[in-house]
Amino acid sequence: MYKRIITALDESPEAKRALASAIDMAKHLGAELRIITVSEPLPAYAGFIDAEIPGAREKLVEERNAFYGRLQTAAVEQAATAGVKVDAVIVEGDEVKAIVSHIGECGADLLVIGCRHHSSMSRLWGGTVHNIAEKVRCSILAVY
Numbered sequence: 001m002y003k004r005i006i007t008a009l010d011e012s013p014e015a016k017r018a019l020a021s022a023i024d025m026a027k028h029l030g031a032e033l034r035i036i037t038v039s040e041p042l043p044a045y046a047g048f049i050d051a052e053i054p055g056a057r058e059k060l061v062e063e064r065n066a067f068y069g070r071l072q073t074a075a076v077e078q079a080a081t082a083g084v085k086v087d088a089v090i091v092e093g094d095e096v097k098a099i100v101s102h103i104g105e106c107g108a109d110l111l112v113i114g115c116r117h118h119s120s121m122s123r124l125w126g127g128t129v130h131n132i133a134e135k136v137r138c139s140i141l142a143v144y
Helices: 013-029 044-052 056-081 095-106 120-125 128-133
Strands: 004-008 032-039 086-092 110-114 139-143
Touching: 004 013, 004 095, 013 032, 013 056, 013 110, 013 139, 032 056, 032 095, 044 056, 056 086, 086 095, 095 110, 095 128, 110 128, 128 139
Parallel strands: 004 032, 004 110, 032 086, 110 139
Antiparallel strands: none
């Protein structure tokens, strides 16, 4: 049924539950698992910090990348312990665009993604999962 599963991982509890679900599904289906973490660019105003503390923006980027690296290392170990063939990638860019692009590139047939409860106003405009669902042609499992 599903041969290539991709899951989006960040530091949220929802993403951690999605990871656990993706690992379980990949194990039972004998599917490959790819973990993607999107590192969004720092906001434009972060550039002003260098005026006060030279090199601070670069340090923020290094710390963010190290954080995501540790997050992914733990996730890969969790999947490997379960006996799942796994690889992981960190991509930079807009969350929705990066995930959609990566699904197309790797040929995933299932996206497992954490879904946060949103206010009624943000539901009206669509959240991340909704925006991704409008752009991909694979199955999506939203984990709450």
